[in-house]
Amino acid sequence: MSKIVIPQDLWEGNDKEAVLVAWLLDDGDEVECGDAVAEVMVDKAQYEITAEADGVLKTLKAPDDEVRLGDVIAELV
Amino acid sequence: MCGSGTSTQIAVSNGKSFRISVDFPCKTAQHGIATDQSLMQDVARSGVNCLRFWQVPDCLIVSKADSRLPAFDAAASQLAREGLPVEQRNSGGTAVAQLAGVLNISWIYQEHPDRAADISAAFHVSLDPLVAFLTTAGINATIGEVEGAYCRGKYDLAVDGRKVAGTAQRVANFQGKKVILSHLCLNVCADFRRADDAVNRFYRLAGGEVRVRPGSSSSLSLSSAKTTSVTSFIDEFTAYLTQAS
Numbered sequence: 001m002s003k004i005v006i007p008q009d010l011w012e013g014n015d016k017e018a019v020l021v022a023w024l025l026d027d028g029d030e031v032e033c034g035d036a037v038a039e040v041m042v043d044k045a046q047y048e049i050t051a052e053a054d055g056v057l058k059t060l061k062a063p064d065d066e067v068r069l070g071d072v073i074a075e076l077v
Numbered sequence: 078m079c080g081s082g083t084s085t086q087i088a089v090s091n092g093k094s095f096r097i098s099v100d101f102p103c104k105t106a107q108h109g110i111a112t113d114q115s116l117m118q119d120v121a122r123s124g125v126n127c128l129r130f131w132q133v134p135d136c137l138i139v140s141k142a143d144s145r146l147p148a149f150d151a152a153a154s155q156l157a158r159e160g161l162p163v164e165q166r167n168s169g170g171t172a173v174a175q176l177a178g179v180l181n182i183s184w185i186y187q188e189h190p191d192r193a194a195d196i197s198a199a200f201h202v203s204l205d206p207l208v209a210f211l212t213t214a215g216i217n218a219t220i221g222e223v224e225g226a227y228c229r230g231k232y233d234l235a236v237d238g239r240k241v242a243g244t245a246q247r248v249a250n251f252q253g254k255k256v257i258l259s260h261l262c263l264n265v266c267a268d269f270r271r272a273d274d275a276v277n278r279f280y281r282l283a284g285g286e287v288r289v290r291p292g293s294s295s296s297l298s299l300s301s302a303k304t305t306s307v308t309s310f311i312d313e314f315t316a317y318l319t320q321a322s
Contacts, residue, residue, distance in 0.1 A: 009193040021169045022141050036249070041169040044230040045196045045246040064142060 002053040004037060004074040006067055010047055014069045018042035020061050029057050031076055038074070040067055051076060088128050088318035090206045091198065093186050096125055097315055101132035101307075106164040106175060109133040113183050113247075117258055121251035126186035128318075130311050132179065136162045137275055139172045143285065152282035161275055171228045171287050173243060174275045178267030178296065180307050182207075184259040190250070194257065199246050200232040203259040207234065207242070210317045216300050225290025227276045234261070239295035265310045266298035 008014065021039045031037060036048040037057060055076025061067060086097045103109035109131050116127050137156060143149065144165050153163035161174070175181075184203045188194065204220055211218040216236055223233045226240040234242035242263040249256055264272070273289040280287045298305060 011194045011196055013196075019169060022167070039167070043196050044170055044232065044244065045194070045199065045248065046168050047194070047248045048250065050250060063145075 002055060002076045003072045004049060004051055004076065006040060006049060006069055006071050006073060008069050010069060011042060011045070016042045016068075018067050018069075020063055020065045020067050020073065021046060022063055023059060024048075025057055027057055027059050031055055031057050049073065086315060086319050088206070088315070089321065090128075090184060090202045093126055093202065095128035095184060095186065097318070098127055098129045099131075099311060100129055103131055103133045106133040106136045106138055106162075109181065110138075110166055113185070113258055113260070116183070116185050117247070117249055117256045118251055120185050120187055121254035121256045124187060127183075129181075129183040129185065131181045131183065132177075132307065133175050133181070135160065135177060136164045136175050137172055137279055138164050138166050138175055139279070140166060140169050142169065143172055143279075143283070146280075146283040146285045148282060148284045152279055152284075155282055156275070156279060163279065168245060168247070170230070170243075170245060172276045172279050173228050173262060174267075174272035175262075176267040176272055176275075178265050178298075178307060179272075180263045180265050180310065182261045182263060184261075186257055186259075188248075188255045188257050190253055190255045192255075194248050194255075196246070197232075199248075199257050199259045200244055202257075203244060203261045204232060204234060206318060206321070207261065207263075207314070209321075210314055211236070211297075213317070214301055216297070223293055225288075226293040227273060227289045234263070236295060236297065236300045240293060241295055241297055241300075264294065264296040265307045266296055266305065269294045269296050269299075 018040045031051045038049040058075045061073045088095045223240040232244040247258040
């Protein structure tokens with residue numbers, strides 16, 4: 001099992017709170033390494049989060065949840 | 078290739094060169110938004126940065142969160158009957174009215190893939206040239222959140238303290254190439270009172286709590302007798318950008 005993490009270096013300044021805007025795939029979907037799976041927003045800047053491995057998506061956060069750099073937002077089982 | 082209506086003119090912002098594209102009117106708001114996304118892929122592929130001016134037909138563009146409001150469907154139907162269709166964008170923030178006289182300006186460029194995104198720097202790519210241009214025209218333009226304004230953020234553009242443009246950005250990776258879209262929605266000569274009323278009406282009908290403060294926004298044309306239309310603004314701004322580069 002691997003995790004989908006908001007990369008520590010995605011933006012500068014790890015004190016900023018971001019919001020998970022949307023999942024681009026559904027819980028249970030097959031994911032391939034490199035797929036964009038979610039979008040997060042901080043200061044009206046929006047970032048795609050990509051999977052680093054293949055697997056089946058199990059989301060751990062919901063849209064509108066607050067997230068930070070380094071947070072695990074999903075697992076790939 | 079950078080959108081329809083691409084010129085050979087080059088603009089420069091924060092040391093980056095951009096090919097200028099004038100692309101309006103777009104047939105639909107969704108087409109206008111989707112074109113930005115496909116241009117991000119083009120920029121990743123070609124390495125040629127793009128500055129795109131675009132407009133969409135009258136509508137109210139709302140976020141995904143807005144679409145989850147309790148009476149969203151009824152609100153959207155009502156506004157559509159009143160001539161202002163509600164369109165959903167794939168991003169956060171709150172509702173923005175796109176009326177005749179509103180111009181979208183998208184700065185799309187490649188960034189080094191290993192560099193953490195500098196949010197402030199990316200907003201300044203779109204804001205700095207515009208502030209400099211307005212300043213040369215004698216307009217008092219400033220960057221900062223305007224309390225009570227529609228879709229407000231730290232990088233609002235205000236003239237005499239009233240919001241004339243909102244900003245947003247998008248960062249995406251395409252086969253290892255990092256591309257940034259720094260977008261600005263500028264009220265050149267639109268009826269800003271109608272725009273603010275439309276946002277408030279949407280949230281009242283949909284059951285949302287957001288309210289725009291009357292008098293918090295404005296248009297460039299109110300501040301400068303020179304700026305009379307979107308096309309004249311584009312002509313003047315691109316002339317300024319190409320001279321400056």
